[in-house]
Amino acid sequence: MKNLLEAVIELVSDSPPERSEQLARLIGTLPGATKGSTLLGWAANPRAKSSLSKLVTEWQAADIPSDELAGMIIGASTAYHHAKAEQEIELVWTGPSSTLIATRKTEQALLQVIDASEHRLFITSFVVYDIRSIMAALERAIDRGVQVSMLLEASEAHGGGISIDGIAKMKSVLPSAKIFSWVDRGDRFVGGKVHAKVAVADECFCFISSANLTAYAMEKNMEAGVLIRGGATPQRLHRHLEALGTTHVIVEV
Template sequence: MNGLQRGVVEFATAVSKGALRSVVDTLIEQGEIDAFVLERRVTHHHSKELLLRLLREAAAHHISALRLAGMLEGASYVVEHYQELSPELVWTGPAPAGTATRQTEQVMLEVIRGARERLFLTSFVAYRVDRIVTALNQAADHGVDVKILLESPEGKGGNLSVDSVSLMREVLPRARFFAWQKRSEEFTGGSVHAKVAVADDRLAFITSANLTGYAMERNMEAGVLLRGDEHPRKLADYLESMVSTGVVEEL
């Protein structure tokens, strides 16, 4: 990456979308690179420094105003795309002073409310999550296919002392529930220990938290929220394939 390319990327990454749009529009409208006018389109001192550095590189490479505008606009779309794909840390529990992360329940609600066609949740256990239940029922009301995979109780081949499926079915009448009951010999004694929520092929939340009130609000829990196409789609396809191949069965 040469100095010009680096300058384009650094400036497109540092400034706001509005400031970048203003610089691009000014380059197109004026048809020339006027450092004095362009500098007035950004406000932050660091952004001004990056802009002036970029303009020096553009002059050294004999880049026209229209070509520079195109480079900046193209870079802005790439930067925005990869920022959307960046994982977001999710944390519930005590946090160091000065840190700012969203909590488990906030992100779980975002995923549920973001579903348009299908939603798949997995958890070891589930109970006492009133706000989650409300959001799931609202999703079902809007036509979302809500699937929930939970660990089975001990009386039905699982490792759970409570029957989460029965508890949740009472409050989620339109959800579809699944269980991992036919376990091959190599998985004897194993449990549904994955905690994920996937909305369509766009949002995937992978977390240590079960669907319980304590996990949503009081436990120390960590997770990541993934946006975009690749990883949410792969996880959604994996979960759906367990249903279609009979690894997990609808109850």
């Protein structure tokens, strides 16, 4: 039965709900698994045909009634597409392209999260330089009432690990934003740095990336990340960052 369930999941995950429902109806008209080979005409492409062939093979091995398999397909399709609608994950890539796989660019992804924010936005980065498009998006967010918070690496003069004072610059550019620093690192984290690069809006949309807020990261470097819309991850990430401030692990400067 396990193999049959896996075959059902494989098929519905690559089929629109209406196509899965159509297949379920066809299966419901059959007297049993012995007639499963008559379904192969349903497949519209080689990949679907492969998934369907596997399903038929496992159905014949399990030998369950037609209506039971039809119900499994409808139930699995409904559950899969409902879960997919709740959380969407998209690959983000900056740098050389293979031209074979479509990906979003780092700057596009970051701008999308910033522009989607309505109430709260939290961004972290090791270094930050003046990127006109990002700064403009942050200013737009503040203008529409978004509380913008940023965690940045402190300069060497303030106990951090970079030569430039990105925190002072950001405070001057975005005076109404909350700028945080990881000041008291304790014995356990001596020498540690703010290497997290994330942006999260309203607990529901986040970008997790290898890219700092620099022009090279947006345009030249090979950087990878993911955009996540919906589900528990953006919520947990946003609450975790804010909890770091509440517990004074990071402090507003």
